[in-house]
Amino acid sequence: MNDVSEGIVLSSRDYREKDTLISVLTKEFGRISLVAKGTMSVHSKNAPACLPFTSSEFCFDYKETKTVFPLKTARINNSRRHVREDLDLLNFAGLLCELTEKISDQGVVEDELYRNLECALNTLYEDKYLSVCLFLSFVCRLIGIEPVVDECVLCGSTQVSSISIREGGFVCQHCRPKVHAYACTLEDLIHFRLLNKASFEHFELLKEKGPFTLNDVTTMIDFLVHHAGIRLHSWNWIRSLMD
Ligand SMILES: [Zn+2]
Structure with missing residues (x-):
């Protein structure tokens, strides 16, 4: 009672x-x-x-x-009034919560998920793209689909040049023509690697390595959507506002 x-x-x-x-x-x-x-x-x-x-x-x-x-x-x-006062933050908070709803089971205690969602919502106003990316990286680890970011996912070469969502991580120059891969800058590769290695305890450190952009968020979401098969209405909404 x-x-x-x-x-x-x-x-x-x-x-x-x-x-x-x-x-x-x-x-x-x-x-x-x-x-x-x-x-x-x-x-x-x-x-x-x-x-x-x-x-x-x-x-x-x-x-x-x-x-x-x-x-x-x-x-x-x-x-979290500051989130409610900014349409952008409101949309991204909606994305974090929709994703949480989709990956959590009813009535099952999830300490890590709770802590990470709280961190993401609390840091959203400081750096929304970084905050969302760190939460996405946590979710990938939680459900066991984290990308390969230390070497080429196909041949193991460390001379990586691009990201292949479908293959599950970095690909090298040699393997790239064989798969569908993103056109990436060196900065894109560094960001993708950092984000997938880091967690919210590295937030301040990562802020200095930024700025992180909507492009980083898009890559992380594409990866999650492809490998976890989760549909996110709030992401479609955010995308429609960008077009
Ligand atoms: Zn390769």
Whole structure:
């Protein structure tokens, strides 16, 4: 009774009149859904704590056999208002949360995922491309599809010249004509290698190696989408705004 868990709101949708159904990645219980009653009403006390990308403390009665719970109360720990005030950041926060929702299982505790999502949302306003790339690199490692970035994925040569998404990493000049590979600059290769070796503890260090760009994000997402088969609506949306 009255279980309390810290959680990050991944998404929110209308649910019956004046209620919302929110998807939350909690520290203690993994990803769950909460029915937040009355949060569409202007008088709701819980509404601000139930907004997407917010970290809050949620109180509800947990039962092991269930994944949807009526929310009792919610209190904000971190509203991430700066994310909500910038359309670009809002879109990328949506991407991080959609990806988290797709790779997490309901009711399974995922400490690493929780920590990395929190880091990504907290650093988004500092350097959005780097932040998103580091989260993508973490996800690739988590689901076991990290690219080969020390040598040519086909012949093992260290004289690499390009990235082949389909083959799974770096390719050399010799192997490149045999496969479909990106046209890469030396900087693209260095960024791809750094990002796939690094984690959020290297954020400050990597910031100095930048600037990281949307091009870096695109390569990382192409890799993830190709090898994990995940469809990301928020990425299609971001792309459509760029065209
Ligand atoms: Zn090769």
